[in-house]
Amino acid sequence: MAITKKTKTSGKKAEVTFKINEKHNPSEADVFVLGDFNNWQMADPDFQLEKKRGNYTKTVELEIGQKYEFRYVNRDFMWFNDESADAYVPSPFYGIDNCVVDLTTVKKTKVAPKKASVAKAKTAKKIVKDDLRKIEGIGPKIAGILGDNGIHTFNDLGKAKVAQLKKILREAGPRYTMHKPGTWPKQAKLAAAGKWEQLKTLQDKLDGGK
16 A cells, blocks of 8 residues: 655645555455545545556545545445555544545645746837937828838838838828828938937928928
8 A cells, every 4th residue: 555645736736646455455346535535425436546457546636735534445335444544533433543644744836937938028128119200201100100110210210211111101001102201211310310400400391201
């Protein structure tokens, strides 16, 4: 006979394996392990021991930090105890002891917090943005469209090709094709360099960014 205990990865439960040799079974009938953990109900097939190679075994999950009373019984209603139990306590029936499996000394496993993947870390990184609405001809809607296409800063816009910007506007829909982005990169370069007076002078000469 043997009782083994293995802590689950969740840390709150333990896998308790009950194992007895067939010679300990008073008859050849199927064996069950009954106890506090299943209200001593023999009708529960989840607590029937599996017979294999001369042994009966059953693994059940029990909460750590408690003591459980139990006994074995076969289908011939013959009860017997486990010689490897942690302890024995008197049962409600005179002269009969119940076995005890003690999980109060089993330590809970500390579950390490999951590390965020590199991909998630990159996604979580805040994207630096400039207010592209400061560029003549760009309003809130177009600023959002440019952002959806990876253009978030004055530097991004300054490096963009006019043909690329026209394509972005064209793909955004007919209502945006009327806008002329020809001066947007030049304006963005001035803004990126902090040359606000020069930018204002340029914008004073423009009409809607044209």
